[in-house]
Amino acid sequence: MEALQTKAKELLAAGTVQVAIGYGKGTGNARRPLFVTKPERAADLIVDAACTQNLATYLTKHEVRVMGRMAVVAVPSTLRSILQLAAEKQIREEQVLALAVIDGQVRELATFEAIEEAVATIPDAMSEADRNMIDKLSAMSVPERRAFWADELVRCVKCYACRASCPMCYCERCTTDVNRPQWIPVASHAVGNLEYHVMRAMHLAGRCVECGTCGKACPVGIPVHLLTIYAEDSVRRQFGQRGGASAKLDYAMSTFKPDDKEEFIR
Amino acid sequence: MARVGVFVCHCGENIAGTVDVAAVAKAALDMPGVVHAVDYKYMCSDPGQTLLKDAIKEKKLDGVVVAACSPRMHEPTFRRAAEEAGINPFLCEMANLREHCSWVHDKGAATTEKAIDLVRLQVEKVKRDRPLQPIRVPITKKALVLGGGIAGIQAALDIANSGNPVLLVEKSPSIGGHMSQLSETFPTLDCSQCILTPRMVEVARHPLITLYTYSELEKLDGFIGNFKATIRRKARKIDEKLCNGCGVCQQKCPVKKIPDEFNEGLSFRPAIYVPFPQAVPNKPVIDVKNCTYYKTGKCKACEKLCPTKAIRFDQEDIVEVHDVGAVVLATGFKTMPVGNFSEYGYGKLKDVIDGMKFERLASASGPTGGAIRRPSDGKEPQHVVFIACAGSRDRLKGVPYCSKVCCMYTAKHAMLYRHKVHGGQATVFYMDIRSAGKNYDEFVRRAIEEDGVKYVRGRVSRVYEEDGQLVVKGADTLLGAEPVEIRADMVVLATAVQAQNDAEELAQKLHVSYDPYKFFAEAHPKLRPVETNTAGVFLAGACQAPRDIPETVAQASGAAVKVAGLFSQPTLTREPIIAVVDRQPPPVFSSCVGCFLCKSACPYQAIEEEVIKNRNGDVLKVVAKVNPGLCQGCGTCVSTCRTKAIDLEGFSNEQVFAELMCI
Ligand SMILES: Cc1cc2nc3c(=O)[nH]c(=O)nc-3n(C[C@H](O)[C@H](O)[C@H](O)COP(=O)(O)OP(=O)(O)OC[C@H]3O[C@@H](n4cnc5c(N)ncnc54)[C@H](O)[C@@H]3O)c2cc1C
Ligand code: SF4
Ligand code: SF4
Ligand code: SF4
Ligand code: SF4
Numbered sequence: 001m002e003a004l005q006t007k008a009k010e011l012l013a014a015g016t017v018q019v020a021i022g023y024g025k026g027t028g029n030a031r032r033p034l035f036v037t038k039p040e041r042a043a044d045l046i047v048d049a050a051c052t053q054n055l056a057t058y059l060t061k062h063e064v065r066v067m068g069r070m071a072v073v074a075v076p077s078t079l080r081s082i083l084q085l086a087a088e089k090q091i092r093e094e095q096v097l098a099l100a101v102i103d104g105q106v107r108e109l110a111t112f113e114a115i116e117e118a119v120a121t122i123p124d125a126m127s128e129a130d131r132n133m134i135d136k137l138s139a140m141s142v143p144e145r146r147a148f149w150a151d152e153l154v155r156c157v158k159c160y161a162c163r164a165s166c167p168m169c170y171c172e173r174c175t176t177d178v179n180r181p182q183w184i185p186v187a188s189h190a191v192g193n194l195e196y197h198v199m200r201a202m203h204l205a206g207r208c209v210e211c212g213t214c215g216k217a218c219p220v221g222i223p224v225h226l227l228t229i230y231a232e233d234s235v236r237r238q239f240g241q242r243g244g245a246s247a248k249l250d251y252a253m254s255t256f257k258p259d260d261k262e263e264f265i266r
Numbered sequence: 267m268a269r270v271g272v273f274v275c276h277c278g279e280n281i282a283g284t285v286d287v288a289a290v291a292k293a294a295l296d297m298p299g300v301v302h303a304v305d306y307k308y309m310c311s312d313p314g315q316t317l318l319k320d321a322i323k324e325k326k327l328d329g330v331v332v333a334a335c336s337p338r339m340h341e342p343t344f345r346r347a348a349e350e351a352g353i354n355p356f357l358c359e360m361a362n363l364r365e366h367c368s369w370v371h372d373k374g375a376a377t378t379e380k381a382i383d384l385v386r387l388q389v390e391k392v393k394r395d396r397p398l399q400p401i402r403v404p405i406t407k408k409a410l411v412l413g414g415g416i417a418g419i420q421a422a423l424d425i426a427n428s429g430n431p432v433l434l435v436e437k438s439p440s441i442g443g444h445m446s447q448l449s450e451t452f453p454t455l456d457c458s459q460c461i462l463t464p465r466m467v468e469v470a471r472h473p474l475i476t477l478y479t480y481s482e483l484e485k486l487d488g489f490i491g492n493f494k495a496t497i498r499r500k501a502r503k504i505d506e507k508l509c510n511g512c513g514v515c516q517q518k519c520p521v522k523k524i525p526d527e528f529n530e531g532l533s534f535r536p537a538i539y540v541p542f543p544q545a546v547p548n549k550p551v552i553d554v555k556n557c558t559y560y561k562t563g564k565c566k567a568c569e570k571l572c573p574t575k576a577i578r579f580d581q582e583d584i585v586e587v588h589d590v591g592a593v594v595l596a597t598g599f600k601t602m603p604v605g606n607f608s609e610y611g612y613g614k615l616k617d618v619i620d621g622m623k624f625e626r627l628a629s630a631s632g633p634t635g636g637a638i639r640r641p642s643d644g645k646e647p648q649h650v651v652f653i654a655c656a657g658s659r660d661r662l663k664g665v666p667y668c669s670k671v672c673c674m675y676t677a678k679h680a681m682l683y684r685h686k687v688h689g690g691q692a693t694v695f696y697m698d699i700r701s702a703g704k705n706y707d708e709f710v711r712r713a714i715e716e717d718g719v720k721y722v723r724g725r726v727s728r729v730y731e732e733d734g735q736l737v738v739k740g741a742d743t744l745l746g747a748e749p750v751e752i753r754a755d756m757v758v759l760a761t762a763v764q765a766q767n768d769a770e771e772l773a774q775k776l777h778v779s780y781d782p783y784k785f786f787a788e789a790h791p792k793l794r795p796v797e798t799n800t801a802g803v804f805l806a807g808a809c810q811a812p813r814d815i816p817e818t819v820a821q822a823s824g825a826a827v828k829v830a831g832l833f834s835q836p837t838l839t840r841e842p843i844i845a846v847v848d849r850q851p852p853p854v855f856s857s858c859v860g861c862f863l864c865k866s867a868c869p870y871q872a873i874e875e876e877v878i879k880n881r882n883g884d885v886l887k888v889v890a891k892v893n894p895g896l897c898q899g900c901g902t903c904v905s906t907c908r909t910k911a912i913d914l915e916g917f918s919n920e921q922v923f924a925e926l927m928c929i
Contacts, residue, residue: 088861089888171909173857178910181923203908254867254906 001047003106004073007099009042011071011108017097018068021058023051033058037067047073047101054211056081056167060090074098076122077211079115080244081167084209086112087249090170112247119245126210126229133226134233149227150190153197155220158188162224163200165217168207168243175199197227205231206252209244238263268299268393271327272385273318275309275334277364282307284368286378290333293382297389301325309334315347322351329353329392333361333385354397356842356916361388383929390924398842398915403895405491406591407833408433412483412772415443416815417807417822418596419465424826425594426474430833433588434469435497436479438527440545441466443598444808447528447622449629449636451815452678453709459544459631466546480551484585486776487871490802491591491838492895501581503538503552508576511548515568515577516540524556526633530623532641533633538568538577542631552577592802592829595786596822597772599808602657602665602762610656610729610759616642617736618729618757620656621675628682638686640756647690647755650683651738652676653726654696657762665762667783670812672760673700677710679758680719692719693752695726695740703816722750729757763812778803786810796825804828843899843916845872845892858889858911864903865890872896873903 008020022045024034031050035058036042056078058064072078079098085091098109100118109115126134137145160176163169176184176196184199185192208228215225236242238261239252272294276282287305294303302325308314309332321327330353332344337360345355361384371377407430411422414436422434434441445451446466448458469475484496519536526535528542537557540550558565559579569577604620605613617640619627630636640647654676658669673696680692699721701707713719724747726740738752765784766772773780778798779787786809789797796804806822807813813821848857855878865873876891890911892903904912904919913919 088863090859090861171859172854173909173911175908175910178919181920183910183919183923251863251866251906254863254902 001045004047004099004101005042005045007106007108008036008045008071009039011097012036012042013039016069017071019064020045020071020073020099021055021064022073022099023047023053023055035064035067045073047106051075051101052212052216053165054078054081054167054209054213056085056209057165057170057213059085059096059167060170065095069095069097071097071099074100074109075211076100076102076119077209077213077244078167079109079119079122080209080242081211082115082244083112083119083247084168084207084244084249085170086247087251088207116246127212130212130226130229133223134230137226137230149194149197152222153193154190156188156193156197156218156222157220158186158193158196159219161217161219162214165213166204167209167211167213168204169200175203197224200224201227201231204228204243206235206239206241207243208232237261268329269325269327270297270300270302270329270331270389270392271318271321271325272297272300272303272331272333272389273309273314273321274303274305274363274385275314275332276305276307277335277368278308281334281363281368281381284371284373284377285363285381287381289378290363290381290385294331294333294385294389297386299329299393300389302327310340310343315343318344318347319351322348322353327353329357329359329395331359331361331385331388331392333363333381333388335364336360336362356398357392357395359388359392359395361385386928387925390928391921394918394921394924395916401840401842401844401894402837403491403840405833405835405838406493406589407431408588408590409592409594409829409833410435410483410493410495410588410590411594411596413437413443413596413598413807413809414441414469414477414479415596415598415807415818416445416462416465417598417809417818418443418594419462419469420819420822421594421596421806421826421829422469422475423465423472424823425829426472428826428830428833429474430830431474431476432472433476433478433495433497433590435481435483436477437482437597438541439480439502439549439551440541440547441469441477441479442542442544442546444622445815446542446544447530447625447629449625449632450678450682452674453703453705455678455681457630459629463544463546466544470546477547479547483772483775486593489870489896489898490800491832493590493593493802495588495590495593497586497588499584499586501578501583502549503554503578503581504549505576505578505581506547506549508574509549509572510574510576511540511550512573513540513550514571514573515550518567518571520565520567521556521558524553529626529633530620532623532626544631552579592804592832593776594804594806594822594825594829595772595776595778595798595809596806596825597766597769597809599763599812600766602663602764604759604761606663606761607656607759609727610653610757611731615729615731615736615757616640617647617755618759620759620761621672621679624679624758625675628679628686636686638683638690645755646687648687649691649693649752649754650680650756650758651726651736651752651754652680652692652694652758652760653738654694654760655725655762656759658760659697660762663762665764665783667812668700669760669763670700671763671814673698674703674706674709674814676758676760677701677713677719681713681717684713684717684719692717693754694719694721695724695738696721697723697725703814724750763808766809769809776800776803796821796828802832840895841899841916842894843914844894844897845899845901845903845912845914847890847892848911848913853886855887856889856911857909858907859909860888860890861908862890863908864906864912867902867906868897869900869902870896870898872898 011017020036023031026032100107212225215223274287274291291303291305348358349355411418411434422432481499487494515538521537525531526533538552626632657663701710724741724743728739736754741747769784804825806825807818872893878887
C-alpha cells in the first residue's frame with residue numbers, strides 16, 4: 001500500500017500524470033473510487049482485498065480525461081480493459097499509465113506492450129463462486145436455464161448500473177437509448193428485461209474482460225456478469241482468443257479465420 | 267398520410283393457382299395507408315405496367331407494392347415503370363408471392379393468409395421509404411486477364427483491340443497454355459504452333475497489353491469497375507531487360523536431368539531454362555528448387571558465362587497492386603494423371619501414356635522431332651491402342667461428365683499415327699463417338715474410312731505387360747460383349763479433362779461460384795455463359811468446362827465484348843442501397859463512438875475513418891464513414907454496430923422494425 005502511495009505521489013509531483021484513479025475509503029469496509037490530483041492526497045489511496053471494482057470504466061469518461069494523463073490502479077482485469085479499449089481505439093498510449101497490483105506488488109506499466117506482457121503471465125482469475133455458477137448453468141437443460149434467468153431478470157429495475165459500471169459499455173448512446181425504432185423496450189418487464197440483457201451479452205461477447213463488476217454493481221443482486229462471462233467463454237472456445245489479450249486484437253465476432261471451429265454451424 | 271397502391275399479380279397460374287389473389291387485393295385495401303389495390307394476370311406485361319403507371323398518376327400514389335415474383339426478377343421492371351409515372355423508383359417495393367409463397371405451399375386459406383402478411387410487410391416498408399438517387403461510380407478502363415492459354419490470349423487481344431489496356435497474368439514462364447504443346451489440331455489438322463505463335467507474338471508486341479508471365483494473382487479486392495488486384499511477380503532471377511535470349515546459360519548449366527514440363531517429361535531440361543523455343547517471352551527462368559547454387563551455395567556457371575550479365579541470384583518476388591475494372595478468368599484445365607488408373611498400370615508402365623504425351627511425340631517440335639517412338643525403348647510402335655473416356659463418364663473416378671475433346675483428339679491421334687507409321691495398326695476403344703461440330707463427324711469418319719483406324723466399341727478392363735509387350739483386355743459390346751485381347755506396343759489414354767488444382771482457391775479469391783467439379787460457374791447456363799455471379803468477372807475457355815479451341819476462342823471473344831461493353835460506359839450506375847453512418851450537429855457530430863469494429867466486419871473494405879477537427883485543427887472525434895463507391899449494402903456493419911450508428915438506405919432499422927412489428 002505504501003509502495004502505491006509513494007508511486008502515485010511521485011507521478012503526480014513530477015507531472016507525469018495529472019490524476020491517479022484508485023480506491024479510497026468508503027462507508028464501513030467498502031471501497032470507493034478515488035480521484036487523486038494532488039501529490040499530498042496520494043496517502044488516501046488504499047489497496048486491499050476489498051478493492052475489486054474495475055476502475056478502467058473511468059478511463060473513457062470525458063470528465064476524467066480532461067484532467068490530463070491518467071494513472072489507474074489496476075487489478076488484472078483492469079489491465080485487460082485497457083488493452084481492449086486500445087484495440088477499440090478508445091484510448092491512446094499517452095493517455096494512460098497502469099499501476100498494476102499483482103500479488104501485492106505494485107508495478108508501473110507505461111506502455112501497451114508492457115501491459116500485454118503482464119497480462120500474458122496472469123492466470124485466469126475467475127472467482128471460485130463464478131466458476132461454480134457457470135458450471136451449474138452449463139449443466140442445466142435449456143428450459144431450466146431459461147427458468148433460472150427468467151426468475152433472476154424479472155427483478156431487474158433497469159437502473160443500468162450494470163452498464164454504467166462496465167468498462168466496455170462506453171458507448172455514448174446505448175442500443176437501449178435508441179428510440180427510432182425502440183428495439184429494446186424502456187419499461188422493465190419480463191420480456192424487455194430479457195431483451196436488454198441478451199442484447200448486452202451479445203455486445204460483450206469477445207470484448208468482456210470478465211471483471212464481474214457489472215454483477216457487483218447490481219442493486220438487486222442479479223448475477224448479470226455470468227451472462228457476459230459465459231458469452232466471452234464461448235468466444236474463447238470457438239475462436240481461441242479472449243477480450244483484452246492485446247491492444248491489436250481483432251474483434252472475434254467480425255473477423256473470419258480459416259481455422260475457426262464453427263461448431264455452432266451444424 | 268401515405269397513399270400506397272398494391273398490385274397483386276397472378277403470374278398466370280403460378281401464383282393465382284395457389285393463392286386467392288382477389289382476397290389478397292381486398293385485404294390490402296384495409297391496410298392503413300393503402301388507397302388502391304387490384305389484381306392482374308401478368309403485372310410485368312405491357313398492360314400490367316400500364317395499370318401501375320396509370321394508377322400512380324390517377325390516384326396520386328406515393329408508394330407502390332407489387333406483389334408478384336422475386337425482386338431479383340422484376341424489381342428493375344417495376345421500378346422503371348414507377349419512375350416513368352413520375353415517382354422515385356425506390357418508392358416501389360415487391361412482395362415475393364411466388365418464390366416465398368405460392369411455389370412453396372399448397373393451396374389453402376393459410377397460404378393466402380401468408381400472402382396477405384407478405385403484402386402487409388411491404389406496405390409498412392414502402393410507407394417508410396425515402397426517395398433515393400442512384401450512385402455513379404467511375405470505371406477503371408483496364409482489364410485483368412488471368413491465364414495465358416489460347417483463351418486468355420484471345421480475350422486480351424480482343425479487349426486491347428477495342429482500345430482498352432489489358433494486364434495479362436500467366437502463372438508459368440511462357441504464355442501459350444496447352445495449345446502450344448499440341449501437334450496438329452482437329453478438325454483441320456493445321457499445326458498448332460503455326461496458328462498460335464503469331465498470336466503469342468502479337469500479345470507481346472501489343473502496345474495496350476502488359477504481359478506478366480511467371481506471375482500470380484494473390485488477392486482481388488473491390489468491385490466491378492473498381493477492382494484492386496494484388497499480383498505476385500515471381501523472381502525469374504534474370505534481368506529481363508538485359509537478357510537477349512541467347513541461350514548460353516541453358517547450355518552451360520550443369521544440371522541436365524530435370525523432366526521437361528513442356529515435353530510432358532519425355533525429355534530433360536536444365537535448371538535455367540526457356541520452356542520451349544517459341545516461348546513468349548523468350549527469356550529463361552531459374553528453377554530455384556533444382557538449381558545447384560540454391561541447393562549448395564556454389565555454381566553460378568550461368569552468371570559467369572552470360573554475355574549480357576543478366577543473371578540476378580538475389581532477385582526477389584515483386585508484389586504489385588493494380589487497379590482494374592474487369593477480370594477475365596482463363597486459367598484452363600489439367601488432365602487426370604495416368605497414376606489414377608490402377609487398371610492401366612498406375613502410370614508405372616512406361617508405354618501407357620496420356621494424350622498430352624502423344625501430342626508431344628507427334629509434334630515436329632517434340633523430343634522425337636515428330637516421329638512416333640515409344641518411351642520405354644524408343645522403338646516405333648507397330649500397334650497402338652487408344653482408350654477413349656479414360657476417367658471421363660466414370661462416377662467411380664469422380665468424373666461423371668464427358669470431357670468433350672477426347673473423342674476428337676483420339677481420332678486425330680490415331681490418324682496422325684497412321685500417317686506417320688504406315689504399316690502400323692491403330693485400334694480405338696470407345697464408349698460412344700461424340701463428334702458434334704462443324705466438320706467433326708466427317709473428321710472421325712475419315713479416320714475410320716480413309717486412314718483405316720479400327721474402332722472397337724467397348725471398355726478396356728486391364729492393361730498389363732507380358733514379354734515386353736502390352737496386353738490390352740477389353741470387350742467388344744457390339745459383338746455381344748465378346749472378350750477382346752490385343753497385344754500392343756503402346757497405349758494412349760484419353761484422360762479426363764479436369765479443373766486446375768488451384769481452381770477452388772482461385773474461385774474463392776475472386777468470389778465466383780464453381781460447380782462440384784471445381785469448374786467456374788457461369789451466371790446463367792444459357793443466357794449468361796461468359797459472366798459469373800460476381801459482376802465484372804468473366805469466363806473464357808476450359809476453366810469453365812471442357813472445351814476445344816474453336817469454342818474457347820469464341821467464348822474468349824464473347825467475354826472480351828462484355829468487358830469492352832462495360833468499358834464503353836462513362837460511369838457505372840449503382841443502386842443507392844448503401845450504409846450511412848449517423849451525422850449530427852456539434853458537439854455530438856455522430857452517435858458513432860469510433861470503435862471501428864464495423865471496419866473489420868465489412869467484407870468490402872468500405873468503412874473509412876473520418877477525423878472531425880475544429881477550426882484550430884484539434885481532433886474532436888474520429889468516426890466511421892462509409893465509402894459509397896465500395897459499399898455493397900450487405901448490412902453486416904449495421905448489425906455489428908452496438909450503438910446503432912449505421913443504417914442501411916432502403917432497408918433502415920425503422921423499416922425492418924415496422925415490418926417485424928406488423929405481423
Ligand atoms: C491431349 C489434348 C489434345 C487436344 N487437341 C485439340 C485439338 O486438336 N483441337 C482443339 O480444338 N482442341 C484440342 N484440345 C483442347 C485444347 O487444349 C483446349 O481447348 C485449350 O487448350 C483451352 O485453352 P485455355 O486457354 O482455356 O486453357 P489452357 O490451354 O489450359 O491455358 C490456361 C493457361 O492459364 C495458365 N494458368 C493456370 N492457372 C493460372 C493462374 N492461377 N494464374 C495465372 N495463370 C494460370 C496456365 O499456365 C495456362 O497457360 C486438346 C486437349 C487435350 C488434352
Ligand atoms: S460485462 Fe461485466 S464482467 Fe464483462 S467487462 Fe463489463 S463489467 Fe466486466
Ligand atoms: S444493475 Fe441490475 S437492476 Fe440495474 S439494470 Fe443491471 S441488472 Fe437491472
Ligand atoms: S469426348 Fe468422347 S471420349 Fe471424351 S469423354 Fe466424351 S465421350 Fe468420352
Ligand atoms: S459505426 Fe458503430 S461499430 Fe462502427 S465505429 Fe462507429 S460505433 Fe463503432
